[in-house]
Amino acid sequence: MSSNIDDLDDGRPETPAQRADRNWNEILQELRVLQTGTQILTGFLLALAFQASFAELEPAQRVFYLVLICLAALSAVVALAPVALHRAVFHLQVKPALVRVGHNALRGALALVSLLLVGVVAFVFDVVVGFGAPVVSGVVLGAIILVLWIVVPVYVRRRGRHNTR
16 A cells, blocks of 8 residues: 555545545535524524513523523534634645544534523423423433434444444
């Protein structure tokens, strides 16, 4: 094997630069999906404040709403951080570092979005139903996210490692 080919044995004969380019493109695709969902959720949250019934919210509900707005904004900022970094380091030959930062930002954005989703569902259940429904809905959705976003990927990774031996 020539010295310019990556030594990562995953069935892809790529140079390190090619692998970094491919990984960066995959991160960008995942960020696009995440941003679309986050933007829709943020728009929903922002529109709530302009509804007539918003004035009827309890003070604690208003605080919870503001926490959700902050989570939505923070998740957007974290998800956009790799793009801003890419602009700042464009043509500086640091794509592997950019991929690492993008990967970590995407993981952080997913964590923030999971909190945001659980919070929005709990908030809606609190406003519409009350009486403990926010806690139940938040715990159920949190458990589903935990299983689908953490448990299943860990299982697939372990199984994949086991199958490649």
